Structures are given as structure tokens and as C-alpha cells.
């Protein structure tokens with residue numbers, strides 16, 4: 001799976017790319033991340049990428065020229081499929097696990113990150129991206145949103161997680177879409193708190209039943225009723 005990130009701040013991704021599970025996926029040849037600086041498509045002495053909104057108002061908008069041309073160039077740069085174009089925006093479709101699963105079926109995702117007050121509307125009109133939000137709050141730019149998407153998607157790429165079952169047990173994953181059950185490791189007792197006896201029993205049907213009940217109880221408590 002291939003990710004292309006278009007941003008004014010590619011450096012933001014450098015630590016993430018070299019320190020995380022993503023690095024493992026890259027090292028194993030399961031994924032690649034290509035960073036593109038939108039400023040490379042700016043023209044003029046000052047390489048301007050943003051300007052004041054017509055009609056007034058606060059902040060600066062990304063101009064359509066550099067953004068549209070960058071996306072078109074990246075989409076057609078090599079033999080890779082053009083991919084699915086995602087534009088990071090608080091106005092977009094809210095990211096959740098079913099959406100992540102759907103994105104993970106793509107061979108290639110292009111993630112377009114904005115800064116300042118957003119994009120000139122013609123970017124959206126011309127490129128018709130899928131606008132994606134990671135939640136109902138406003139970030140300073142799309143980079144953290146793009147990283148969030150990559151992080152959630154890459155763990156679904158086959159072979160990325162050591163234990164192939166572990167993403168299916170995650171909160172919100174396919175079975176039931178509940179939150180995850182409580183987990184314990186050693187020691188068996190810590191500051192008077194003991195690991196539930198059933199988890200030490202070796203009785204796998206009972207353990208599975210306890211976990212299912214715990215997941216349902218947590219989901220009801222924290223999110224309202226669980227989907228079944």
C-alpha cells in the first residue's frame with residue numbers, strides 16, 4: 001500500500017516515519033510513504049502558496065494553483081494507480097473504524113493537508129477529493145489528521161502486525177464493533193488488585209465469555225448500546 005502526503009510541512013512526518021509501526025511496515029516492503037512539499041509547485045520569487053480571502057475575513061487560504069497542480073503531478077508521476085484523494089478538513093466525513101477498513105482496501109491513498117484557514121473552494125470543485133475529518137475540533141493543519149489516517153490504516157495492511165489476529169480484537173474492529181475488554185499481565189496481584197480469576201483458569205470458552213461480557217458492559221457504559 002502506498003501513501004502520498006502533500007503538505008507544506010513534510011518535516012512533521014520524519015520522526016513518525018522512522019520510529020513507529022509504520023517504519024516496520026516500510027522496512028518489510030508492505031507500505032511506502034511519499035512526501036511532497038506543496039511549495040514545490042508555487043511560482044514566483046516568493047513561492048507564495050497562500051493569500052487573503054476575497055470578501056475579507058481572518059487568515060490565509062491555500063491558493064488553487066499550487067495545490068491542484070501538485071495533486072495532478074503526483075497522481076500522474078509514475079505507473080502507480082492514481083489512488084484515492086483525501087483532503088483533510090474538519091468539514092469532512094468523520095473517520096471511524098469502518099471508514100478506516102474501507103480505506104485499507106485501496107492500493108494508494110493521497111492525503112492532502114491544509115494549513116491556515118483552509119483551501120480555496122476551487123481545489124475541492126476541481127479535484128473532487130473525499131474530505132475527511134478526524135473529529136469535531138479544529139487542528140492547526142491537516143498533518144496530524146493525515147498521520148492519524150495512515151496510523152489507523154497501516155495496521156490493517158496484511159503482514160504489518162506481528163500477530164494477525166490482534167487488529168480483529170481491537171476496539172471497534174469487525175466483530176460486534178465494541179470497545180475492547182480489559183486486559184491484565186503479571187503480576188497477578190498489584191497493590192491489592194487481583195487479576196480476575198477466570199483469566200488464570202485456562203478455560204478458554206469461559207475466558208472468551210468473560211471478555212465478551214466485559215466488552216459489552218464497557219461499550220454500553222461508555223458509548224451507549226453496542227451494535228450487534
Ligand code: ADE
Nearest residue numbers: 088089090133134139145
Ligand atoms: N484540519 C483541521 N482540523 C481538522 C480535523 N478535525 N480533521 C481533519 N483535518 C483537519
